[in-house]
Amino acid sequence: MSTFKKSIAIVTPWPPQTSGIADYAYELASCMIGPSVAVHIITNERAPVALPGAVIHHVDEILAGELNLANFDAVLVQLGNHPNFHGYMQDIIKGVPCIVELHDLLLHHCVMGDEGMSTGGQRYYEWLARFYGPAVEKQFRRFLAEDEDILRCPIARDYPCSDVIVASAAHVIVHSEYAKRVLRQLGMKSNVSVLNLCQLPLDVSVPTSQDCAGLRIGVFGGVQRNRQIDAILSVLGRIEARFEAWSLDVVGSVEADCENLLEMPHTLGIGEKTRFHGRLALGALETIMRQCDIVVSLRNPTMGETSGVVTRAMQMGIPVIVSDVGWYSELPPCVLKIDNGHVHEELEKVLWKLLTDAALREELALQTLDFASRRLDMRVAADDILLLALHSCSSQCAGGSSEDIFDGSRAV
CATH class of the missing domain: 3.40.50.2000 (Glycogen Phosphorylase B;)
Known part of the structure; x- marks a missing residue:
């Protein structure tokens, strides 16, 4: 890629997929596009909404050998819990230096896959046993035998799956001190930054006081x-x-x-x-x-x-x-x-x-x-995330480590 124009690949859900993260990623990417930055979108959406200035790829291009993520200056993964929108991202995180923006701390559904527990959840249980141990796997198995909603499981937050999935990332962005604290308590060794969850500003006038009618x-x-x-x-x-x-x-x-x-x-x-x-x-x-x-x-x-x-x-x-x-x-x-x-x-x-x-x-x-x-201005957040992605991925490729280059002033 050009020395002067940096390139970033954003692996993400994408409109029209019914995902708040897809809408967020569209706004984020639109703010990153510029004369010095080439933005490429990698998604599993078959009919993606166009974004002027961005190149959109289907994830199958990676599998077919037509697209090599190693050729980009930075790879940013928008990771959430929905198995269809995010499940394939697990292999990408393990396979290439990247920065992960973690939107959901609990990723149990992402690990379960599209079939969920409908086929008995054997793959999910094997995953739990491999990374958390047989004793933990048995606790989840006992709970799910009585209640199919994993989010109600009392130990789900103690073993959120996200700590395992993002372990190899060059850097992780979360949107709360709560999420950062949980990851740290679970032994997260990657650098973790807290940035506010932002959106593009709206044209809003100051609401006027009204009476109590309606x-x-x-x-x-x-x-x-x-x-x-x-x-x-x-x-x-x-x-x-x-x-x-x-x-x-x-x-x-x-x-x-x-x-x-x-x-x-x-x-x-x-x-x-x-x-x-x-x-x-x-x-x-x-x-x-x-x-x-x-x-x-x-x-x-x-x-x-x-x-x-x-x-x-x-x-x-x-x-x-x-x-x-x-x-x-x-x-x-x-x-x-x-x-x-x-x-x-x-x-x-x-x-x-x-x-x-x-x-x-x-x-x-x-x-x-x-x-x-x-x-909460997305335009500021996009600059921060782009800087952090380029810095973190280049540091890991060079064999170094990425330090948290923000002091927390961007967070609430």
């Missing part, structure tokens, strides 16, 4: 058990008796074990005020989010994940309520946090205050917009 509450992302949608509905059912001027939008696909939630609003007498939209394209999701006065994003338990929904809401200047766990605990004070041990009581108290106090909503909106403009 306030919209938004919940965005897949409807899963750990999102505590049942708690949100229960709390709104109680608030309804004292305050009626609200509505709830729930945007995201509903998991099979959460389908009972679709009837819960009617049982609580708030069916006419609650709408389940299902999964929407990013543009449609953002249209609804812009109309919201409050966004709620709860996790119990957290699996070390971050939330593009939360950072997007912050960029829009929308007051946000989150659980006081993991990455969410590290968000600034303008993001309101509740204790999962008292979720109903605390959520009701915080929601009531936001619904009835327009001055508080406006104050939080201003603080949130200010923070997002300074700390």
